[in-house]
Amino acid sequence: MADPVHLHGYRYSVYNRVARLALLLKKVEHQTIEVNPFAELSEAYLMLHPFGRVPVLTHGAFKLFETSAITRYVDRAFKGRALQPETAAALARMDQVIAAIDAYAYWPMVRQVASHAFFRPYFGEQSSREEVDAGLEASKTVLAFLDVVAGEGEVLTGRDITLADCHLAPMMDYFVRAEEGKAALSPHLALQRWWDRVSVLDILRVTDPFATQTASK
Ligand SMILES: N[C@@H](CCC(=O)N[C@@H](CS)C(=O)NCC(=O)O)C(=O)O
Structure with missing residues (x-):
């Protein structure tokens, strides 16, 4: 079975939406977990993102924050149409x-x-x-x-x-x-x-x- 993909993010966050667009374009099955970064954050979430922002992507045991790293990872780690140009x-x-x-x-x-x-x-x-x-x-x-x-x-x-x-x-x-x-x-x-x-x-x-x-x- 493939490792599960979770996106921790806030529904109004533009950066969360950036990551979701990449996941949808690559047709990656994933679950979203709602985290409001403007509210008090749990210790568990701060372990995922020490700067207290959204989004965070987890893929099995692999954890990643910073949206541009997330979208590049999604493009490289999953099959589907390439989201980065070749030249x-x-x-x-x-x-x-x-x-x-x-x-x-x-x-x-x-x-x-x-x-x-x-x-x-x-x-x-x-x-x-x-x-x-x-x-x-x-x-x-x-x-x-x-x-x-x-x-x-x-x-x-x-x-x-x-x-x-x-x-x-x-x-x-x-x-x-x-x-x-x-x-x-x-x-x-x-x-x-x-x-x-x-x-x-x-x-x-x-x-x-x-x-x-x-x-x-
Ligand atoms: N450099 C971060 C920026 C993420 C970011 O600023 N997210 C906003 C939501 S769109 C956030 O979490 N803001 C909470 C805050 O400013 O305290 C990334 O690329 O993921």
Whole structure:
């Protein structure tokens, strides 16, 4: 029998969704275990992730945190369609996109714009206009970079899905739920075209935390 695969994550977490997209694209049978990283975490969970974040993947006795390591592991460890390009240039571009998203997109696009213009108002929590504005300003450079990449045609084509698409899609999904985010994306024509293709994929629909339930935290 194959070793069981478990993904410990929070349903609203973009990083958890990145890992789920890779698992679904590879058609890896897995169970999800709900962990809210913003609540108090058990000692057992902190043994899995000493930094107290999500997600964590376990595959039998093997334990792994850090999303970009998880998705690469999933791609390499399981059969199914390859989620990483073959040429050195395209692979490097994919790696660059993932690193740039972590360093320059997650905080402004998700934790500032999406959190304060969409997520917090949705849950009736206090939000800050200053955070939204600062996030929009800080998102400009990374959106421009991602637009160039989408136009180049190596990755972020929206057709041959790679780990770069998996990494960006959950963040873009939250970003454009804010009207301000949608407006910030639209002048970036190649990136918008990428999003138009990716946003309608089944894997996005089935992992949408707001689609299947009346959301509660
Ligand atoms: N570098 C980590 C980042 C993971 C991360 O920041 N996850 C967020 C949820 S999307 C989290 O756990 N946040 C909890 C916190 O900030 O305390 C990775 O790539 O897995």
